[in-house]
Amino acid sequence: MSFRLSQRSRAALQGVHPDLVVVVEAAIELTPVDFMVSEGLRTAARQAELVRAGASRTLNSRHLTGHAVDVAAWVDGQVRWDWPLYPRIAEAFKAAAKTRGVRLIWGGDWPRLRDGPHFELDRRAYP
Numbered sequence: 001m002s003f004r005l006s007q008r009s010r011a012a013l014q015g016v017h018p019d020l021v022v023v024v025e026a027a028i029e030l031t032p033v034d035f036m037v038s039e040g041l042r043t044a045a046r047q048a049e050l051v052r053a054g055a056s057r058t059l060n061s062r063h064l065t066g067h068a069v070d071v072a073a074w075v076d077g078q079v080r081w082d083w084p085l086y087p088r089i090a091e092a093f094k095a096a097a098k099t100r101g102v103r104l105i106w107g108g109d110w111p112r113l114r115d116g117p118h119f120e121l122d123r124r125a126y127p
Contacts, residue, residue: 003034015041016066026096033088035071068120086116
């Protein structure tokens with residue numbers, strides 16, 4: 001099944017690095033689980049707000065430079081946060097990145113504080 005990015009998702013991609021946008025656009029066509037882009041580029045004020053709320057632990061987020069996106073699984077017309085959905089979405093992101101030569105990091109692969117909805121361009125390739 002092939003899904004499409006919504007207008008809201010496309011709006012959330014404004015200011016995101018073009019290589020990451022290409023990966024998102026390809027991943028939506030590959031994923032077995034529909035998703036929406038919930039956040040892309042963030043302001044410093046938004047990032048500080050997320051840190052205060054405990055939703056982030058850094059003021060040096062890749063979102064500040066447009067090098068990261070967060071997605072939300074979209075199942076039966078609603079956002080779902082069930083962990084098993086996110087590795088399936090991540091497979092599509094990783095496949096899309098690999099075929100396009102884009103070095104991508106998935107927050108779900110982090111050894112601590114796993115973040116299933118988070119995808120970012122590798123700092124070593126995209127400083």
